[in-house]
Amino acid sequence: MDAPAPEPLDARRRPRASLRSRLRRDWQMLVLMIPGALALLLFFYIPILGNVIAFQDYYPYYSIWEAPFVGLEKFVELVQDDRFLLSLRNTLVYAAFQLVLFFPLPILLALIVDSMVSPRLRKAFQSIVYLPHFLSWVLVIALFQQMLGGAGFINQFLVSHGWDPIPFMTNSDTFALLIVGEIAWKDTGWGMIIFLAALASIDPSLYESAAADGAGRFRRAWHITLPGMRPVIVLLLILNLGNILTVGFEQFILQRDAVGADTAEVLDTYSYYTGVIGGDWSMGAAAGLAKGIVGTVLVLIANKIAHMLGEDGIYRGRPQ
Amino acid sequence: MEKPSVPLTFAKAFVITAISISIVVPLLVVVSTSLASAEQIRDAGGYVLFPTDPTLEAYRTIFSSPLVFRSLGVSAFVTVVGTLLALFVTICMAYALSRPVLGGKFMLMAVILTLFFSPGLIPMFLMVKQLGLLNSIWSLILPTVFVGFNFIVMRSFFMGIPSELIEAARIDGASDFRILRTVVLPLSKAVIAVIGLFYAVGFWNAFFNAMLYISDQSLWPIQMILRSYVIQGSSLTADQLGVQQAPPPQSIKMAVVVVALAPIITVYPFLQKYFSKGVITGAIKG
DSSP states (O other), X not given: OOOOOOOOOOGGGOTTOOHHHHHHHHXXXXXXXXXXXXXXXXXXXXXXXXXGGGGBTOOTTSOTTTSOBOTTHHHHHHHHOHHHHHHHHHHHHHHHHIIIIITHHHHHHHHHHHTOOOHHHHHHHHHHHHGGGGSOHHHXXXXXXXXXXXXXXXXXXXXXXXXXXXXXXXXXXXXXXXXXXXXXXXXXXXXXXXXXXXXHTSOHHHHHHHHHTTOOHHHHIIIIIHHHHHHHHHHHHHHHHHTTTOOOHHHHHHHHHHHOHXXXXXXXXXXXXXXIITOOHHHHHHHHHHHHHHHHHHHHHHHHHHHHTTOOOSSXXXXX | OOOOOHHHHHHHHHHHHHHHHHHHHHHHHHHHHHHSOHHHHHHHTSXXXXXXSOOOHHHHHHHHSHHHHHHHHHHHHHHHHHHHHHHHHHHHHHHHHHSOOTTHHHHHHHHHHHHHOOOOHHHHHHHHXXXXXXXXXXXXXGGGSOOHHHHHHHHHHHHTSOHXXXXXXXHTTOOHHHHIIIIIHHHTHHHHHHHHHHHHHHHHHOOHHHHHHOOOGGGOOHHHHHIIIIISOOOXXXXXXXXXXXXXXXXXXXXXXXXXXXXXXXXXXXXXXXXXHHHHHHHXXX
């Protein structure tokens, strides 16, 4: 990792200029902030306030100012709603699958690629594995369908050789594996970049002296490589925890028809079908809000734990 | 160091080969099938690895379909206009916040928060509706015109520009606008290219916003066509007339996939060298 850029020593940093003179000095910079500030306001902060409808009985013929407040009623309704509970359970299952099966993959792949000897081969491989990250989910699922679908490439092959076709894409029992498989295909390569950088920053002389002391391949990996990557691993784990309930809206909505709503219903699709399609805006917003709050609490807890373990986490700055 | 162990080397080679094949073969099959003739596809049972007599018939068909043609236009417009606009907003904000300015800390926090929260689907929908953007092409552009991650990469790059350069320009009497235009931008071509690519890919791939905000088929971007035409297998005319018809032939489906894929594959090689740099600054300094 490269060192953080030093804070620019700027002449503007003179302490305690009056507001007026600072305004006069910085007005052009403030003008430059306007488009971004407007975008943030319109498409982030006002919508966040819009979550107030989760506490209202909001229907589109009201304006948001007229809708009657109902307190936590919508949340009570949520926990009594079987579909919500189903979507919550599914979300947790898929999140667990992703965390356990997908999270280690980029780390493992980074270790493999880092040990590749030929720089040309390494480069070629990197170009190939980064590519799927840039394909849309629609495209990824279309490709999976063409390869693994009922009439897809693999099944054509199986059938023409006298085997039975395998319903990869439509079997609701193995849907969690399919979801992880798609994520792995799309993002393992991309996820590896940051671990490669962490590996490149480990001082090679550590390995040499460990080898001189008689440490074998696996001892070196355990005592040097893993500790060297640990801060990055912890950081990404925390960030993943924050998003854990966002298991992938597009993936689920696109494959809902193939495996059935019971299997593919997650919190995001519940929000969508209840709110936008079903017209129960307040319920949809309440589900979304519950999800956001739980996600944030998870990040805070994970970050706290990281601090207790002596790691930096996300917001204590970098180790220097 | 000691010699690499033989089984480990074989295991690694196997993993690397298997991953490469899993990525390259599907793309190859899709392109080949889109070029193959109907007879060859039928004989091969649906998919072709190497077309014997390549034909552009499938492409001719989809380009003469108004729905597909228009969707490509919509996607191209959204991508080009969206990327330019997003770069403008991001560059302005990133430059302003790369120097200590009045209110800079507050604004920075306001951006950072967007990385950890999301307003949620329903409030976003209501906001877009409130602004009168439903069924407007702008609903595909404006909500994603500023992405926090891209801002952070851009800002770290600007912070790395030596402040002596900027001070010198200021002493020469240049205003902030002018410094941005004549000093900072020319030094930042690489990062602008990467962030531009990230935005462009995002706009080209956007499916979710289109599904949410666009119900009028004549405003569908290509990803929506891909969904209804390839994943759901509904035929074009069925979509247009509301009647059931035979699903599209294999080569036409594959041609739609290729058309959605082509722009990404085309720009990919040019920008690849900047990726790791951009991603790492974004992730570490974020």
